[in-house]
Amino acid sequence: MVRVCAVIMAGGVGTRFWPRSREKFPKHLLEVIGKGTMLQNTVKRLEGIVRDEDIFIVTNRTQKAQLAKQLPQIADENLIVEPVVRNTAPCIALAAYHVRRVDPNAVMIVLPADHLIQDVDEFKRILRVAVQTAQESDALLTIGIKPTHPETGYGYIQINPDDGPQNPFFSRGVFKVKAFAEKPNPQTAERFLASGDFFWNSGMFVWRVDVILAQLRKCLPDLADALERINGAMGTSQYQQTLDLTYGMIRGISIDYGVMEKAPTVYVIPGTFGWNDLGSWDEVARISGKDDRGNSITGSVVQIDTQNCLIYSPGKLVAAIGIEDLIVVNTEDALLICRKGRSQEVKEISDYLKRKQMTEFL
Amino acid sequence: MVRVCAVIMAGGVGTRFWPRSREKFPKHLLEVIGKGTMLQNTVKRLEGIVRDEDIFIVTNRTQKAQLAKQLPQIADENLIVEPVVRNTAPCIALAAYHVRRVDPNAVMIVLPADHLIQDVDEFKRILRVAVQTAQESDALLTIGIKPTHPETGYGYIQINPDDGPQNPFFSRGVFKVKAFAEKPNPQTAERFLASGDFFWNSGMFVWRVDVILAQLRKCLPDLADALERINGAMGTSQYQQTLDLTYGMIRGISIDYGVMEKAPTVYVIPGTFGWNDLGSWDEVARISGKDDRGNSITGSVVQIDTQNCLIYSPGKLVAAIGIEDLIVVNTEDALLICRKGRSQEVKEISDYLKRKQMTEFL
Numbered sequence: 001m002v003r004v005c006a007v008i009m010a011g012g013v014g015t016r017f018w019p020r021s022r023e024k025f026p027k028h029l030l031e032v033i034g035k036g037t038m039l040q041n042t043v044k045r046l047e048g049i050v051r052d053e054d055i056f057i058v059t060n061r062t063q064k065a066q067l068a069k070q071l072p073q074i075a076d077e078n079l080i081v082e083p084v085v086r087n088t089a090p091c092i093a094l095a096a097y098h099v100r101r102v103d104p105n106a107v108m109i110v111l112p113a114d115h116l117i118q119d120v121d122e123f124k125r126i127l128r129v130a131v132q133t134a135q136e137s138d139a140l141l142t143i144g145i146k147p148t149h150p151e152t153g154y155g156y157i158q159i160n161p162d163d164g165p166q167n168p169f170f171s172r173g174v175f176k177v178k179a180f181a182e183k184p185n186p187q188t189a190e191r192f193l194a195s196g197d198f199f200w201n202s203g204m205f206v207w208r209v210d211v212i213l214a215q216l217r218k219c220l221p222d223l224a225d226a227l228e229r230i231n232g233a234m235g236t237s238q239y240q241q242t243l244d245l246t247y248g249m250i251r252g253i254s255i256d257y258g259v260m261e262k263a264p265t266v267y268v269i270p271g272t273f274g275w276n277d278l279g280s281w282d283e284v285a286r287i288s289g290k291d292d293r294g295n296s297i298t299g300s301v302v303q304i305d306t307q308n309c310l311i312y313s314p315g316k317l318v319a320a321i322g323i324e325d326l327i328v329v330n331t332e333d334a335l336l337i338c339r340k341g342r343s344q345e346v347k348e349i350s351d352y353l354k355r356k357q358m359t360e361f362l
Numbered sequence: 363m364v365r366v367c368a369v370i371m372a373g374g375v376g377t378r379f380w381p382r383s384r385e386k387f388p389k390h391l392l393e394v395i396g397k398g399t400m401l402q403n404t405v406k407r408l409e410g411i412v413r414d415e416d417i418f419i420v421t422n423r424t425q426k427a428q429l430a431k432q433l434p435q436i437a438d439e440n441l442i443v444e445p446v447v448r449n450t451a452p453c454i455a456l457a458a459y460h461v462r463r464v465d466p467n468a469v470m471i472v473l474p475a476d477h478l479i480q481d482v483d484e485f486k487r488i489l490r491v492a493v494q495t496a497q498e499s500d501a502l503l504t505i506g507i508k509p510t511h512p513e514t515g516y517g518y519i520q521i522n523p524d525d526g527p528q529n530p531f532f533s534r535g536v537f538k539v540k541a542f543a544e545k546p547n548p549q550t551a552e553r554f555l556a557s558g559d560f561f562w563n564s565g566m567f568v569w570r571v572d573v574i575l576a577q578l579r580k581c582l583p584d585l586a587d588a589l590e591r592i593n594g595a596m597g598t599s600q601y602q603q604t605l606d607l608t609y610g611m612i613r614g615i616s617i618d619y620g621v622m623e624k625a626p627t628v629y630v631i632p633g634t635f636g637w638n639d640l641g642s643w644d645e646v647a648r649i650s651g652k653d654d655r656g657n658s659i660t661g662s663v664v665q666i667d668t669q670n671c672l673i674y675s676p677g678k679l680v681a682a683i684g685i686e687d688l689i690v691v692n693t694e695d696a697l698l699i700c701r702k703g704r705s706q707e708v709k710e711i712s713d714y715l716k717r718k719q720m721t722e723f724l
Contacts (some may be wrong), residue, residue, distance in 0.1 A: 019681070302714055304707050313697065317723055319381070319711040322701035323688065330697055335675060337699065339684035345666055349681040352664055361679055 003103035005054040007095040010113035015350035019334035028113035039113045087252035110205040118274025126271040130206035141206040144199025144268040150189035155201040156181040177266040281343035285310040365465035367416040369457040372475035377712035381696035390475035401475045445606045449614035472567040480636025488633040492568035503568040506561025506630040512551035517563040518543040539628040643705035647672040
């Protein structure tokens with residue numbers, strides 16, 4: 001039977017969820033919607049597809065302890081610590097060498113740690129189709145999300161909906177990728193949405209580990225060389241030093257740009273399973289359950305004539321009078337009050353705090 | 363020389379400044395605008411007019427310790443503790459007996475503890491004119507405030523601006539009171555403002571102690587009897603018990619309604635000294651200094667496109683994005699977010715907390 005391994009990329013330092021997310025507590029380590037942290041739920045969604053000992057998690061030094069605490073079922077040697085952040089291609093390459101040690105022909109699933117998926121059954125069905133396809137072929141698969149609105153914050157993947165004759169996986173709902181598109185402007189996003197041939201690039205991938213390693217060698221030879229050096233030191237006393245030095249000199253590049261856009265056997269499997277990357281407080285507000293005045297409340301809130309607000313204040317009483325369309329996030333040491341629709345600007349607050357060296361708030 | 367005593371009424375349990383004001387920390391014990399608490403500033407404004415040993419402060423059991431801490435210059439025997447709150451007439455009557463012990467012909471100034479006065483020199487000038495007038499006559503004087511807008515939250519005092527012939531104090535700017543008017547509706551308030559004959563009732567009074575005691579006896583004989591009983595026990599071991607029992611049975615009534623509207627020799631001395639009773643957060647916002655975007659900020663606040671907000675958060679970082687016309691008050695244990703113009707509704711929050719027995723927030 002095929003061995004299926006999963007790599008969860010959990011090294012992000014999300015600043016868009018400030019003041020809840022912090023360097024030590026990025027989004028994936030938080031309980032944002034419903035029960036369990038985003039990372040715990042990402043692991044949980046693999047039940048029945050990947051065994052715990054085959055789940056690898058790429059993280060960083062700052063977050064590792066908290067991550068280990070949240071996932072007692074994952075062995076310490078399965079926590080891969082990136083010395084520095086270098087975008088997705090190096091991260092995936094580093095993890096691929098760990099997967100190859102488990103089984104050089106393993107199917108490898110790559111997942112971001114901080115996405116919300118509402119229809120877990122449908123997600124698992126899609127994942128199983130992808131695993132089967134990767135096992136049977138040299139396909140590099142990416143999971144595409146059927147767009148629900150003309151989002152300008154994501155990359156898109158274009159398919160040819162009539163690619164049946166040249167596509168051996170057509171009957172499974174797997175399409176050959178025609179093109180990758182960068183984050184579009186609003187008009188282009190509208191066109192993408194209207195055409196029906198474009199899907200959001202979710203950052204979720206499925207492939208055989210030998211296939212991705214071969215493509216990394218071909219598309220990013222410098223990266224492959226560096227990773228071979230690191231891999232050669234694995235299990236020796238030189239490992240940490242080699243990793244730190246070599247990884248530090250690697251050029252950061254995304255797997256999409258570095259491999260997917262160049263490789264010949266790239267497929268997309270479109271999914272519709274209530275996916276949301278929860279990229280901002282506005283997304284959380286959109287997704288959260290609401291009372292009959294449109295408010296999403298966490299904590300003790302006394303309201304008078306208050307509507308369409310997200311109020312998160314688990315530790316402190318809030319009284320709201322005559323307010324609407326606000327996002328209020330009240331943590332131990334900081335308070336955010338943001339007009340709805342402007343939560344992308346939360347990043348500017350983090351940048352400001354960084355500039356002012358107010359690091360205790362980062 | 364005439365002995366001048368002052369009575370400062372500091373028993374209020376202001377709920378309109380929640381969450382800053384609490385039962386133990388009402389408005390007058392807070393630093394609301396500028397330096398010093400409202401009570402400390404009330405005492406300070408008497409410098410050169412009343413000696414510290416002639417200042418009496420009426421308070422309650424809950425607040426006494428904090429009050430004593432804020433006013434080390436006031437002797438403990440000058441802190442008069444009301445066992446229960448019974449409106450202004452009983453409070454003033456109780457204090458009058460203390461003043462009479464100092465000097466049965468003393469001039470007595472009565473002041474609320476929680477008003478803002480911006481032009482202290484002009485206030486003192488007015489007070490000196492009132493003291494002189496009270497000393498020379500049987501006048502009951504009230505200080506009237508020249509209205510700046512058609513306020514519906516105050517009582518008004520009407521004068522006859524041409525009362526010169528019958529008024530011995532006309533040349534000093536003292537007028538005979540023609541009528542007291544309750545809090546008006548908006549149209550009536552407009553009419554009052556336009557006429558020029560109406561002044562806000564500030565709750566500040568000046569009279570000789572023998573004059574007010576005689577009028578209390580005449581207008582409110584039951585109250586006078588009760589106070590005589592209390593006074594009779596003063597200095598004995600029975601005092602506290604007598605005070606608690608007798609004062610508890612007194613009917614609460616205001617000095618305006620109980621005495622001023624009935625007594626024959628009632629005068630008003632109009633003043634223009636930047637008076638504000640700071641009756642709500644909106645008043646504070648109106649009075650506070652503002653930056654060039656109209657914001658009044660206390661604490662560390664990072665703003666993006668934020669205007670006309672009052673943000674008070676001395677202990678916690680606030681990030682504000684795209685908000686306007688809000689009052690934000692962030693204390694140790696509670697957060698208020700209120701649309702400007704609606705801060706009168708803060709009282710409803712207190713009422714709600716009381717109903718729900720969330721007494722830790724009161």
